[in-house]
Amino acid sequence: PNNSDVNFLIGKSLFDSEEYEGCLGYFEKAIKNFGPQYERFGRIIFQNRLSVDSALAQEIVVLWSRKEKENLDQLVKDSLGFAEGLAVQAANIEQFAKVSDNLGRSYYFYAMAQCNLKNDSVALDNMLQSVKYRPNDFDALYYVGEWRVRMEQYATAIPCLERLTDLSPDDQYAWFYLAVCYTETQQYK
Secondary structure (H helix, E strand, C coil): CCCHHHHHHHHHHHHHCCCHHHHHHHHHHHHHHHHHHHHHHHHHHCCCCCCCCHHHHHHHHHHHHCCCHHHHHHHHHHCCCCCCCHHHHHHHHHHHHHHHHHHHHHHHHHHHHHHHCCCHHHHHHHHHHHHHHCCCCHHHHHHHHHHHHHCCCHHHHHHHHHHHHHHCCCCHHHHHHHHHHHHHCCCCC
């Protein structure tokens, strides 16, 4: 079916049953169908800009998920150019955040299925997409950081691990991996 939610749920059911090969196609369909929804709401929200700014889109999703309406209102006024602020974009931002979450979850489970199938580079690429759409996803950030450390990509692991330690300051494993990265990149301060 072309219903992205149905495809996600079937994929998730197969994933939970450890049918990793079988779930991939459903997650691919979910991603394929969630993508245009994300783009549509992105064009609406970013209509006063030349294109969708990925970093700004992440900030919008984070502020919405944290329910920081005042900060989001200011961002809509200042960065998106809507003088009326959140009042005119709240419904669109809500849908954008929902689709972004769904797209991120689809990429996450696709990546985890690939990981279970021992396709680490494909898993990492898709986990990075998950973080793009769900920037504060603790598990996705952790896996990206861990995989990059295992691949000896210390400098590129640092931003994910720093974000992770900001989100969870008591996570000793994240701090350990971050310390390894700082040591390997000779950042001793």
